[in-house]
Amino acid sequence: xxVIHSSANDPSTPEVMDWLAYLKNDEKIAYFNxxxxxxxxxxxxxxxxxxxxxxxxxxxLLNINDIKSSWYRRGEFVMPVKSxxxxxxxxxxxxxxCVLNLIDELVFPYKTSINKFSDVFISKLQCLSLAESMGxxxxxxxxxxxxxxxxxxxxxxxxxxxxxIGTPFFEIPLNERYIAHVVNRVSLVSHEQIIAxxxxxxxxxxxxxxxxxxxxxxxxxxxxxxxxxxxxxxIFSQQxxxxxxxxxxxxxxxxxxFLPFKLPEEIEERLRNLMAELKINSGSxxxxxxxxxxxxxxxxxxxxxxxxxxxxxxxxxxxxIADTLLKNxxxxxxILP
Amino acid sequence: xxxxxxKKEVHDQLKMSALSFPVGMQxxxxxxxxRTFHSSEISESKRKESSDHNSLPYYKNISRFINPELx
Numbered sequence: 032x033x034v035i036h037s038s039a040n041d042p043s044t045p046e047v048m049d050w051l052a053y054l055k056n057d058e059k060i061a062y063f064n065x066x067x068x069x070x071x072x073x074x075x076x077x078x079x080x081x082x083x084x085x086x087x088x089x090x091x092l093l094n095i096n097d098i099k100s101s102w103y104r105r106g107e108f109v110m111p112v113k114s115x116x117x118x119x120x121x122x123x124x125x126x127x128x129c130v131l132n133l134i135d136e137l138v139f140p141y142k143t144s145i146n147k148f149s150d151v152f153i154s155k156l157q158c159l160s161l162a163e164s165m166g167x168x169x170x171x172x173x174x175x176x177x178x179x180x181x182x183x184x185x186x187x188x189x190x191x192x193x194x195x196i197g198t199p200f201f202e203i204p205l206n207e208r209y210i211a212h213v214v215n216r217v218s219l220v221s222h223e224q225i226i227a228x229x230x231x232x233x234x235x236x237x238x239x240x241x242x243x244x245x246x247x248x249x250x251x252x253x254x255x256x257x258x259x260x261x262x263x264x265x266i267f268s269q270q271x272x273x274x275x276x277x278x279x280x281x282x283x284x285x286x287x288x289f290l291p292f293k294l295p296e297e298i299e300e301r302l303r304n305l306m307a308e309l310k311i312n313s314g315s316x317x318x319x320x321x322x323x324x325x326x327x328x329x330x331x332x333x334x335x336x337x338x339x340x341x342x343x344x345x346x347x348x349x350x351x352i353a354d355t356l357l358k359n360x361x362x363x364x365x366i367l368p
Numbered sequence: 369x370x371x372x373x374x375k376k377e378v379h380d381q382l383k384m385s386a387l388s389f390p391v392g393m394q395x396x397x398x399x400x401x402x403r404t405f406h407s408s409e410i411s412e413s414k415r416k417e418s419s420d421h422n423s424l425p426y427y428k429n430i431s432r433f434i435n436p437e438l439x
Binding site: 181194196203210216218236241 | 374375377378381382383386387388389390391392393394395396397398399400401402403404
């Protein structure tokens with residue numbers, strides 16, 4: 032059986048399912064959507080040969096032992112906290128999380144699943160640190176709670192990039208009618224702009240702030256890693272002011288040019304090692320190619336949109352995902368390099 | 369109420385609460401959604417997004433992929 036956990040709004044999932052139906056239309060597929068509250072579960076750990084671990088949601092029972100291959104795309108399993116006592120509710124939620132972490136490992140095991148729920152929470156900062164230890168170039172990076180340190184960093188670099196550490200999106204309800212959607216975007220700021228903000232921080236204390244040196248780009252590279260293969264695309268974003276700092280500020284009137292690209296073998300090897308160290312088997316890399324012909328690692332997104340990469344470069348990533356799921360389902364081969 | 373006034377209100381809030389956010393939030397993008405959908409930047413952006421080549425509509429009926437044994 033193949034398990035897929037996705038979202039009703041995800042455009043990639045139906046494409047993958049179409050390929051699965053085409054390639055092997057008698058394959059059993061269990062499909063889950065968005066957030067699912069578990070009705071009940073029984074997990075056997077140890078040598079209980081006659082016992083079947085299972086979870087149930089929305090009246091459907093999933094025998095975990097029957098899972099050969101899986102794909103985590105979106106959504107999550109949750110367990111209800113049924114307690115009117117506030118203190119116990121917190122404890123109950125913590126215990127539930129321990130169980131859910133186990134279910135994540137069992138339904139989406141590293142060797143036979145494409146991604147898992149916990150991949151969503153990998154730390155950008157940890158990735159940068161590990162990438163450097165793997166021999167990848169990274170921008171000079173600072174995380175600080177001291178405004179003076181940030182100011183000094185900006186002075187040394189001339190211009191810096193301010194980035195969110197975690198999620199960049201949040202909402203502020205303004206009244207019954209209006210709600211503000213706030214995006215903590217990637218911003219290029221000068222030393223002078225940093226000085227201008229100083230009055231907001233009289234005690235020199237700030238919330239943890241991530242800053243990086245600004246790296247000149249010849250072009251940018253987006254590379255999807257799946258089943259030991261890199262699907263890379265060059266993005267020519269520098270001649271458009273709107274996309275120069277961050278190509279995700281899409282210009283729909285004058286879109287960037289995209290081309291298939293091949294990363295050097297040594298860069299691919301280091302990225303492969305990084306993924307092995309992070310224990311993530313699929314993800315999309317953001318990389319800068321500089322005028323000095325250097326490859327600079329920015330970040331890896333374990334679960335991101337890939338359709339634009341696949342369509343622009345004719346990579347047929349949806350089919351590659353379906354092939355990977357079927358391969359794992361047939362013989363439970365490792366999908367590790 | 370004008371969208372521009374609401375945006376300014378949000379940016380002012382971010383400044384007043386500067387100590388609660390990382391420094392980069394002072395440069396955040398703010399979009400205002402009108403829940404009644406009469407005038408909404410979010411609605412407009414979603415309309416554009418639906419015609420954007422990077423975003424494909426979800427239209428497939430996937431019920432045939434559910435394992436009948438699980439029904």
